[in-house]
Amino acid sequence: EDQVTQSPEALRLQEGESSSLNCSYTVSGLRGLFWYRQDPGKGPEFLFTLYSAGEEKEKERLKATLTKKESFLHITAPKPEDSATYLCAVTNYGQNFVFGPGTRLSVLP
Amino acid sequence: DAGITQSPRHKVTETGTPVTLRCHQTENHRYMYWYRQDPGHGLRLIHYSYGVKDTDKGEVSDGYSVSRSKTEDFLLTLESATSSQTSVYFCAIYDRDKNIQYFGAGTRLSVL
Numbered sequence: 001e002d003q004v005t006q007s008p009e010a011l012r013l014q015e016g017e018s019s020s021l022n023c024s025y026t027v028s029g030l031r032g033l034f035w036y037r038q039d040p041g042k043g044p045e046f047l048f049t050l051y052s053a054g055e056e057k058e059k060e061r062l063k064a065t066l067t068k069k070e071s072f073l074h075i076t077a078p079k080p081e082d083s084a085t086y087l088c089a090v091t092n093y094g095q096n097f098v099f100g101p102g103t104r105l106s107v108l109p
Numbered sequence: 110d111a112g113i114t115q116s117p118r119h120k121v122t123e124t125g126t127p128v129t130l131r132c133h134q135t136e137n138h139r140y141m142y143w144y145r146q147d148p149g150h151g152l153r154l155i156h157y158s159y160g161v162k163d164t165d166k167g168e169v170s171d172g173y174s175v176s177r178s179k180t181e182d183f184l185l186t187l188e189s190a191t192s193s194q195t196s197v198y199f200c201a202i203y204d205r206d207k208n209i210q211y212f213g214a215g216t217r218l219s220v221l
Contacts, residue, residue: 031208032208034209034210036212041215042214042215043113043199043212043213043214043215044152044199044212045212046209046210046211049208049209087151087152089152089210091208095140095157095159095203095205096154096157097210099144099151099152099153100151101149101150101151102151
């Protein structure tokens, strides 16, 4: 059975304090690992797709990396507007996704 | 937002009443999904559709039914709402060309 876990459950950072969020997964034949951002009261917003170990994607202060068992979302010098819940998901044959419970990030000014 | 509209955005109902949530898309995607999101559980798949009149169950389908009579509309029905169905419901579409799921804004349902 495909599974996704995320840690930590919640993270509080000071503005400018870099850190990483973890997504651990088990899937039979990875066809994509996805990161989403979700703001309160809104739907998840797509950030990145990663396909193979060693791959990296960047967007502003965020960088996602992938190994055979984990993905990390690195946040460099975060700002308060980076506060959100970050969701990780995997798919093994394209159209059905399995989501992790998310990491709730708070960046304090 | 990939042209996904959910309605209503908020609903309060009583136990035992039927409830229908609507998801409308403007981009003709074949796959559509209904998820519920609860604290500590993340997004859980209720039902999905892979074409008009083609649907299948997800991991938490008990108490829910779906219908898709047109490509653009995917309806989720709670046949007799219970308090355990109080949740936030999200509709999603799958863009096969990009291999990405896009989500609607959600419907917050309270069953009293």
